[in-house]
Amino acid sequence: MGVIFLTIFIDLLGFTIIFPLFPAILDHYFALEGNHGVLGALLGAIDRFAAFAGSAGNYRAVLFGGVLGSLYALLQFVFSPVWGSLSDRIGRRRVLLITVSGTALSYLLWFFSGSFLLFIFARLLGGGFAGNLSVATAAVADVTTRENRAKGMGIVGVAFGLGFLFGPAVGSIAAFYDLSAGAAANLASAADAAGIVSGAAEGTATVGAGLLHFAVNPFSLPALLALGFSLINLVWIALKFRETLNPAKRGEVPARVRSPIGALMELERGPARRTNWLHFVFSLAFSGMEFSLPFLATERFGYAPTDMFKIFVFLGLVLIFTQGLIVRRAVPKFGEKAVLICGLLAVCAGITLMGTVTTVPALYLGLALAGMGSGFINPTVSALVSLYSPAEKQGLVLGVYRSLGSLARALGPLVACFCYWWQGATATYLLVALVTLAPWLMAIALPRPIKNA
Template sequence: MSATTPSTTETKQNRSTLGIIFLTLFLDLVGFSIIFPLFPAMLTHYLPSGDGAQNLLGHLIAPLTKLAESSGAADPEFMTAVLFGGILGSLYSVLQFVCAPLWGAYSDRVGRRKVLLITISGLALSYIAWFFAASFWVLVFARVLGGAMGGNLSVATAAVADSTTREKRSSGLAIIGIAFGLGFIVGPAIGGLLAKIDLTEITPALKAFGVNPFSVPALVSLMLTIINLIWVSRRFKETLPESKRGKPTPERKGIAVFRIFQCPEPATRRTNFVYLIYMLAFSGMEFTLTFLAVERFGFSPAQNGGMFVFIGLILVLVQGGIVRRLAAPVGEKRLALAGLACGVAAFIMIAFGQGYGLFFTGLALMAFSIGLASPTLSALVSLYSNESDQGANLGIFRSAGSLARAIGPLLAAFTYFAYGSRNAYLMGAIVVILPLILAIQLPKPAKGEVN
């Protein structure tokens, strides 16, 4: 009878870890993306009108309303929602920007499992707050808490890096992209369908407890997060042994969010910068996309959900089929360059996409772009890093993305407002050209070492 070798046992454990991380990120992304197709309807619900304009929120948006009216916009109320939505859309990512490197560095010291349990529990609390968010300010609190805890993506990314060899790093990190893609399929689809269920119409008495027209999507997000928490607590085994846990070095001390361009490795700094600029354009597109679909085609929340399903399907195909198979023979740098080039073309197509054909072709290219660029750029950061710094460096990388998601919606909203949708997306194409040029100068990573 043959005995199981340690390497075989370790391989099985690593595969199990990747499966758990996949499910964890998938459930996280479903809960997070449920809100996407609801955004225009939610802003219409929460933005005050009539007597409500005299409350604090009314005073806050009054300057935006005046700006929209003075601009001569055909629908000032819609443009006010776009502008205010840009501000609200940035809130979640501001907190992710601050917290992602903190969670990543903390997991380098205490392990991945503990940090995942803390952050998933915090996400569950944020969905509870959303369920009872009759007030706009409760919704803001839910987004703040969710953003702070949503920085756990850097920890999950580090756990994948812990469990893969350097040669298989992109293949392993592509699992994160597949989870993203599937999350973008299931989450918006659920959100679009559940938007039709209003508990306040079925049982009006629930309004007294803070239940709102969007409480059902919040409830489903909460249930998925609880399942996620139970799954991680029972099945996830620590991927970072104590022998490999590091203490903060002098150059790593201080506020992590200010280290985006101060990583010791020059290649890591350049990759962070490439990702920051690329995500600046992509997050602006991601936020304004539902408003663009409403403006051009009159999409409902359910149709917006279907649009994200289309994007998610292509993400899954690209990251599950192309990145996992071609990362080793082609190389992460070449795939990243191909993704950035697709992004330029995608913005141009969406800008001129007045009909369904060109519009959805542009969306397909955009999904192809993020599907190639995101996992390969994160793999490059991991490959450029030492083992003891992987969590921190990947946290800084994710923080760069969160900073872009904090700024991108604001810039996109005001550009959309000031110059119109076509010019806004053409500017996005111009922005993506810069990271494409910078990425050409990235070095080829060494893959000889094994974690």
């Protein structure tokens, strides 16, 4: 479990580094390319959508981040079941080596993304190889007993919390150091040393701009750190990760999966399929709340980016505490289903409070309730999906589980932002809280999992 924990944590460090950088990335590429090419087409579509929504202000930066996040999540949605299914056939270790290698390649491309198009290719490549988490989760299912499945998933949740806690912090700090500025300065120094006079200065600037266009950019250092984390993870898996899938349990699941929804519908009717849909609806609502949270905090309390960092650190600490301590003790005593139901009610109460608060302490109380509820939900839902599924299909079913979560994270922010601009914060958050009652009703109808199989 320790090896799997570090595998997930290191992977998430690289994945979350980019989170605080989206607005600055937009500013950079817009200054570089303006309203031309791929960026111009994307911004034009965002402008039309924002005009339809009746929004104003910083909608470009907000929807730009949402669209880029959605691109990545949609690729995860498509490919997670493929990697999960393949791991059921050839083993977890081999698939992890492939996906982490592909992820490292995407960070390398990001490092050299002097143009917006290259940056988009890097995001698409990263999303396509983002099967690490579903395969690592399946590995947890391999090495835990049915009685301890939720404890194992709780450890996965702690790795998630730590990754989301430290990754954005590393990205924010690394963004202060612009490698492209150093490259431009070195180019100018070399030109001076070569005796290029002022009459050729303009040509030198043009050459420098061209090199920067195809090479380093102001966010190359975060990309380099993400690449470093991926390479460390690759070496760690190659040296320390031992195959967790028993050869006797390798299924005949086809390596090619038509689509995540198709794979889900091909599962037998029963609790595993219903729990996957429960996870999708919850993730749709919760991701919408997460993405719109900066607007709520800015609008009501005048929060700056540094203040938002405090909020996400607070949420990360709540998740670590909940999944690392409370869940591991609560599940053996009360069971996965009861903990899941309590978590959904806590999220509903927390989001309702956040949508109606007028003071900062009340906001943090709502955040604590929502964060604690999410800490209850994520490990118990993944444990239930695993417990409801046969051993030879753990990778496929958990791949579908991660894939549906990715689809929800692609749709949730866009829907929530539209509602936010259309009806405001209070109505949006009350609607999100109402949506979380649907998975609560679905959870009540779930059977108790059989743990002595």
